[in-house]
Amino acid sequence: MDFSIIADSFDLYLSGTWVTLQLVLQSLAIGLLLAVPLAIAQVYGPAWLRWLVFAYGYFFRGTPLLVQTFLLYYGSGQFEWIQQLQQDWTFLKQAYGYALIAFALNTAAYTVEILRGAIATMPKGELEAAKACGMSTPLMLRRIVLPNAFRRALPAYSNEVIFMLHGSSIASIVTIVDITGAARLVNAKYYRPYEAFVTAGLIYLVLTLLTVWLFRQVEKRWFVHLRPLGSKP
Amino acid sequence: MFDLHGYGPTIADGAWLTLEVALVSVLISIVLGMAGALARLSKSPVARGIATTYTTLIRGVPDLVLMLLLFFGGQLFLNWIGDLLELEEQIDLSPFTAGVLTIGFIFGAYMAETFRGAMMAVPRGQLEAGHAYGMSGLQVFVRIMLPQMIRYALPGFGNNWLVLLKTTALVSVIGLNDMVNKARFGANATKEPFTFYLVVCLGYLVFTTVSLLLLRWAERRYSLGYERGGR
Numbered sequence: 001m002d003f004s005i006i007a008d009s010f011d012l013y014l015s016g017t018w019v020t021l022q023l024v025l026q027s028l029a030i031g032l033l034l035a036v037p038l039a040i041a042q043v044y045g046p047a048w049l050r051w052l053v054f055a056y057g058y059f060f061r062g063t064p065l066l067v068q069t070f071l072l073y074y075g076s077g078q079f080e081w082i083q084q085l086q087q088d089w090t091f092l093k094q095a096y097g098y099a100l101i102a103f104a105l106n107t108a109a110y111t112v113e114i115l116r117g118a119i120a121t122m123p124k125g126e127l128e129a130a131k132a133c134g135m136s137t138p139l140m141l142r143r144i145v146l147p148n149a150f151r152r153a154l155p156a157y158s159n160e161v162i163f164m165l166h167g168s169s170i171a172s173i174v175t176i177v178d179i180t181g182a183a184r185l186v187n188a189k190y191y192r193p194y195e196a197f198v199t200a201g202l203i204y205l206v207l208t209l210l211t212v213w214l215f216r217q218v219e220k221r222w223f224v225h226l227r228p229l230g231s232k233p
Numbered sequence: 234m235f236d237l238h239g240y241g242p243t244i245a246d247g248a249w250l251t252l253e254v255a256l257v258s259v260l261i262s263i264v265l266g267m268a269g270a271l272a273r274l275s276k277s278p279v280a281r282g283i284a285t286t287y288t289t290l291i292r293g294v295p296d297l298v299l300m301l302l303l304f305f306g307g308q309l310f311l312n313w314i315g316d317l318l319e320l321e322e323q324i325d326l327s328p329f330t331a332g333v334l335t336i337g338f339i340f341g342a343y344m345a346e347t348f349r350g351a352m353m354a355v356p357r358g359q360l361e362a363g364h365a366y367g368m369s370g371l372q373v374f375v376r377i378m379l380p381q382m383i384r385y386a387l388p389g390f391g392n393n394w395l396v397l398l399k400t401t402a403l404v405s406v407i408g409l410n411d412m413v414n415k416a417r418f419g420a421n422a423t424k425e426p427f428t429f430y431l432v433v434c435l436g437y438l439v440f441t442t443v444s445l446l447l448l449r450w451a452e453r454r455y456s457l458g459y460e461r462g463g464r
């Protein structure tokens with residue numbers, strides 16, 4: 001193995017890492033913003049809305065992210081109105097925009113499922129206490145349900161974040177030069193698959209371990225009230 | 234409902250190939266998963282170390298990167314072996330083999346975790362009783378461990394299978410003509426990509442739905458004689 005070619009392509013991997021981080025963080029943020037209202041709708045909403053959210057989740061959780069990305073990126077070419085939109089929204093001219101939309105919709109579908117489970121399994125006593133205190137449903141959601149649900153959803157959500165980090169490698173198939181994209185370029189240039197892909201794998205591994213560590217820190221903070229008395233923080 | 238311009242049958246062929254890839258890789262992953270779980274529960278520190286490294290490494294790296302590494306790197310490796318043995322002809326690594334091996338290898342790591350949990354849920358005393366009756370290690374595994382661990386492993390196995398099914402779409406990237414690639418041909422020829430990829434989505438939804446039904450049946454079948462808790 002000859003890792004000097006990796007040293008030569010250091011900038012490429014660095015910019016690739018930056019693209020991956022951007023793509024993952026942006027899609028997670030959009031996905032979470034979408035998922036919170038949808039999860040509330042699926043527990044507290046009217047039947048037709050619950051059914052709609054269920055159908056959305058079933059579609060996005062039942063099909064591969066790769067095909068969803070293709071559906072949006074290539075599929076958009078089939079419709080004239082999207083091409084009209086592209087005149088004004090340069091965002092929709094590049095692959096990045098489509099990958100972002102696909103990833104955000106995908107992670108939102110999984111996050112809805114995680115949050116829905118956490119909201120639906122709220123201890124009944126807490127809800128009754130909130131009602132007895134005279135809280136309206138929105139106030140109860142804000143003060144009682146969501147803080148508790150977020151806390152209990154955290155371990156499952158950290159898995160979803162790692163899935164998204166790994167899933168984002170699919171962006172390299174629609175021409176985006178993320179970490180995997182950088183590795184594919186290096187492999188195409190030098191035909192050195194071991195060096196190229198092992199380097200990419202190591203970067204992902206480090207990012208994964210960092211994510212796990214970060215969530216452990218957040219969990220420590222959020223679960224402070226569950227720590228045994230007298231134990232060190 | 235959809236006008237596929239005569240591409241329907243080739244997409245159906247592709248769907249069959251997708252199913253083949255999924256079934257062969259799940260078999261590999263079950264074997265690797267069992268080996269991994271037994272290794273992690275074994276007394277030998279070397280076996281435990283190898284199994285722990287395997288499950289940690291695999292779960293930290295994206296499947297696409299592993300697949301590309303095995304596909305491109307595997308061919309180089311085979312060429313090297315060929316040179317070493319002074320073979321006349323080159324051994325080719327087919328996309329099917331590369332894809333199936335990678336997916337099986339990746340999900341073996343997930344299966345190992347699932348199986349390990351299930352094995353630990355079987356009461357130790359029963360295994361000891363088996364040994365006390367003079368059964369061999371294999372007999373204890375087949376007669377006592379296996380029938381009982383299936384019940385504990387099924388929910389996790391089901392999840393892994395559903396994720397594996399969707400991961401098979403990646404084999405289209407290394408040139409295997411599965412459902413996704415077949416749809417791409419149709420999409421390119423007809424300029425109707427949305428229709429074609431939507432059909433692929435529906436194909437996957439059918440696979441997922443049938444799997445869910447089968448898994449629910451299997452879970453009920455293997456929990457016969459046990460009281461089901463909850464709701």
